[in-house]
Amino acid sequence: MITLVKAFISAALAGLLGLDAVQAFQFLLARPAFVGPVLGLLNGCPLEGARIGILLELLYIDFIPVGGVVPPNGTAAAAAGVLAYCAGGLAPSLAFFIGLAAGVLYSPVEYRLRAARSPWNARVEAEVSAGEITLRRWLAGAMLAESAAMTVYVLACAAVAAAAGALPGISRLYPGTDFAYSLMPWLGLSGLYFRFRTQARKKG
Amino acid sequence: MLFSMFLRSFFIQAGWNYERFQNLGFAFSLEPALKKFYPDREKFKAAMLRHLHIFNTQPYMAGFVLGNIARMEERAAAAPSPEAELKNMPGVKQALASSFASIGDRIFWGRLKPMTAQICLLVWAAGGFYGWLFTGMNAPASAALLLAGPLLGIVFYSAFSVYWRWVGLKAGYACGGAANCALDASNWPRLIKLLSTAGFAMSLAIAVMAFSLLAGFNSGATVQGMALKAGLAISVLVLHRVSRALGRSVFFAAGLVLAVSLLVFSVFKVEAFKLYL
Numbered sequence: 001m002i003t004l005v006k007a008f009i010s011a012a013l014a015g016l017l018g019l020d021a022v023q024a025f026q027f028l029l030a031r032p033a034f035v036g037p038v039l040g041l042l043n044g045c046p047l048e049g050a051r052i053g054i055l056l057e058l059l060y061i062d063f064i065p066v067g068g069v070v071p072p073n074g075t076a077a078a079a080a081g082v083l084a085y086c087a088g089g090l091a092p093s094l095a096f097f098i099g100l101a102a103g104v105l106y107s108p109v110e111y112r113l114r115a116a117r118s119p120w121n122a123r124v125e126a127e128v129s130a131g132e133i134t135l136r137r138w139l140a141g142a143m144l145a146e147s148a149a150m151t152v153y154v155l156a157c158a159a160v161a162a163a164a165g166a167l168p169g170i171s172r173l174y175p176g177t178d179f180a181y182s183l184m185p186w187l188g189l190s191g192l193y194f195r196f197r198t199q200a201r202k203k204g
Numbered sequence: 205m206l207f208s209m210f211l212r213s214f215f216i217q218a219g220w221n222y223e224r225f226q227n228l229g230f231a232f233s234l235e236p237a238l239k240k241f242y243p244d245r246e247k248f249k250a251a252m253l254r255h256l257h258i259f260n261t262q263p264y265m266a267g268f269v270l271g272n273i274a275r276m277e278e279r280a281a282a283a284p285s286p287e288a289e290l291k292n293m294p295g296v297k298q299a300l301a302s303s304f305a306s307i308g309d310r311i312f313w314g315r316l317k318p319m320t321a322q323i324c325l326l327v328w329a330a331g332g333f334y335g336w337l338f339t340g341m342n343a344p345a346s347a348a349l350l351l352a353g354p355l356l357g358i359v360f361y362s363a364f365s366v367y368w369r370w371v372g373l374k375a376g377y378a379c380g381g382a383a384n385c386a387l388d389a390s391n392w393p394r395l396i397k398l399l400s401t402a403g404f405a406m407s408l409a410i411a412v413m414a415f416s417l418l419a420g421f422n423s424g425a426t427v428q429g430m431a432l433k434a435g436l437a438i439s440v441l442v443l444h445r446v447s448r449a450l451g452r453s454v455f456f457a458a459g460l461v462l463a464v465s466l467l468v469f470s471v472f473k474v475e476a477f478k479l480y481l
Contacts, residue, residue, distance in 0.1 A: 023218040026263055027362045028317065033324050034354040041347055047335060050350040054328075054336050057321050062454045064313040066305075068222060072455075093339070097462060104455065117221035117228075121256065124228065128252050131245065135232040139218040142228075175476045176466035178340065182479050183461050185337045186437045189414055190444035191454055193407045195318055200404035 003043075007087040007158050010039045014079035015151035021075060022065070023143050032056035032078035032103075039079055043086035052081040052096050055181075058188025059100065061195065070107045070114070076150060077103025080157035088161030091174045093181035095161065102157045109153060113146055208236040209270055210373055216266050225260035230270070237274040241281035251277060254293070261301035262308025264365045267372030268386050269300045275380020292381075299383040304372075307392050315399035316364055320357030322406040327353040329413055337414055338421065338480045421480035433479050 014035060021030035028034065032053045040049015056077045063071035081099020084090050090098065120138060127134055164170060212233040219228030234255050242248035261269055276293050280286035328336055331352070333345040375386040418437060422430050440461065447457040469476045 022220060023215065025214050026217075026365065028320055028358050031320070031354070031358075033321055034358060037347075037350045037354065041351075046347050046350050047342070047345060050328075050333075050345070050353075051335055051339060053354070054321070054324060055339075057324075059454050059458060061318050061321060064309070066309050066313060068225070100455070100458065114220055115222050117219060118223035120219065120221065121224050121227065125253060125256055128249055128256065131249060133235070133252065135219075135228060135235065138228060139215055139232055142219050173466065173470050175473075176468070176470035177462065179469050179476050180458075180462040180465035182339045183436065183440050183465075184458065185339065185414070186440040187444055187454065187457055187461065189411060190441040192318060192321065193411050193441075194445060194448065196400060196404040196407040199314065199400040202400070 003087050006043050007083055007155065010042055010079060010083055010087075011151045011154040011158065013039065013042070014075055014154045015147040015149075018073070018075040018150040019143055019147055021073070023146060030075045032060060032074040032081075032099075035075050035078040036082055039082040040086065043082065045082070045086040048085050048092045048095075049078075049082045052085065052092065052099060053078045055096060055184045055188055056081060056099055056103065058191060059184070060103065061188075062191050068114075070111045072103040073106040073110060073150075074103060076106040076153055076157070079150075079154040080161070083154065083158035084161030084165075087158050089165040090161055090170075091177065093177035094164075094170075094173060096181055096184070097177060098157070098161055098164075102153075106150075106153060109149055110146075113149060116145075117142055205236050205240050205274075206271070206373055206377060209233050209274065210267070210370055212236070213266055213270060213369055213373065217263050224256070224258045226263075226266070227256050227259045230259040230266070231255040233266070233270055234274060234277075238277060241278050247281070254290070257294070259297065259301060261305040262312065264312050264368050265304035265308035265372055267369045267374075268304050268376040268389070269297060271373040271376025271378070272300055272380040272382075272385050273297055273376075275377050279381065289381075296381070296383045296385075300376075300385065300387075303387055307396075308368075310396050311392075311399065312361075312365065315396065315403055316361050319399070319403050319406065320354070320361050322403065322410060323357040323360055324353035325410055326406065327356050329410075334417055334421075337417055338478070340478050341480065418479065424481055436479070 017030050017035055020027055036053015037046055037050040040046040056074060060072060060074045065071050077099045080102035081095050084098045085092050085095035124135065124138055216226050216229035216233055220226060231252055238248055238251045242251050273293065276289055276296065280289040283289060325336060328349065331349040333349055335341045335343060335345060371389065375389045379385040418434060422433055443460065444454065444457045468474050
């Protein structure tokens with residue numbers, strides 16, 4: 001019961017922190033490196049939370065949110081990964097790969113939410129023309145929808161992870177996932193190294 | 205008025221949409237200025253509608269455009285015939301949005317954001333937490349240290365972003381009206397180069413540290429054992445490099461590592477080993 005309550009609180013917190021990625025502030029509170037340890041602490045697994053978070057961060061650094069690009073979502077990835085381990089009972093290695101996939105699969109959700117706001121423009125213009133300035137309400141509505149979508153998505157991922165954890169024979173995957181997981185830091189460090197090496201060589 | 209615009213600019217992307225991008229957030233951020241300049245309700249409405257058109261820039265650099273446009277609106281409101289000022293406005297807005305987006309993307313997304321991860325790793329390493337490199341290692345680390353890594357990165361990054369949001373708004377408002385207004389607020393190429401060099405130096409330090417830790421934690425291993433472990437780490441680096449050269453994302457490399465590991469250790473049941481002793 002306590003695990004379930006913590007999972008709900010964690011998903012809601014992920015929904016709030018997720019707003020920082022695009023919609024509000026952008027202090028990088030939505031980055032997996034922060035979300036991981038915070039949710040880990042909340043669920044009693046700070047070490048694994050930090051580890052899953054930073055490894056996701058290193059892999060997600062490859063993606064830059066320029067223009068209209070919707071990159072894989074780091075908040076969803078970290079939250080799903082941490083809950084898959086702490087609440088779902090999966091091995092950290094499998095939880096990490098579930099988080100990785102969850103972040104990628106959240107992109108279409110985010111795309112649809114953004115696309116759904118396009119028709120708002122005509123409605124806002126009509127309101128402003130009528131002398132009613134309610135931009136604050138529209139923006140609050142957008143943030144509420146994004147936050148709710150993230151919360152529900154993270155909870156769904158945690159439920160899928162818990163169901164996967166109950167599958168007989170799931171532990172047979174662990175030797176493979178554990179080994180792949182042990183190589184992920186090197187993959188992340190490689191991304192970090194080559195990103196700056198290319199930039200340092202550029203003239204401008 | 206400027207402070208109110210500054211606070212609202214933190215929500216410039218709140219209504220991001222594919223039709224007009226940041227338009228809702230831009231109009232919301234500019235609203236306090238327009239309210240002040242246009243006490244007349246009809247003129248205020250017309251001004252708000254002007255700024256509900258397409259707008260997109262790098263969010264941290266939006267202040268430069270906001271300040272500039274606020275100044276142009278102020279002049280238009282005070283002018284007996286504002287047509288010329290209003291005619292120039294969309295062009296100036298577009299030119300500045302594009303220029304500052306290009307600068308901001310390079311500084312914030314391209315350099316500062318990855319640097320926050322570097323800061324986190326360096327803080328953890330300095331605090332003696334190596335579990336981020338050796339995933340099976342369960343050596344305890346305090347919650348304070350685990351949080352200090354990402355938080356220091358966030359403080360470093362936010363200091364830059366909040367500074368440029370505020371300075372951009374003030375600089376744009378001070379020189380508003382020109383398409384090159386405040387583009388000289390800093391020596392951007394120098395700043396970009398400086399951040400690239402600092403980032404590369406930190407990357408190099410982290411790479412050297414990672415390989416040193418690998419060697420240190422395998423000091424009792426045989427030469428073949430050590431060569432295998434170092435070779436594995438290097439092959440992952442090469443795999444990532446090749447994936448990039450082929451235009452594939454890091455997920456391709458991660459997927460390949462996972463698939464091969466599952467095949468070798470879960471299907472063929474080869475005895476697995478850890479990267480540290």
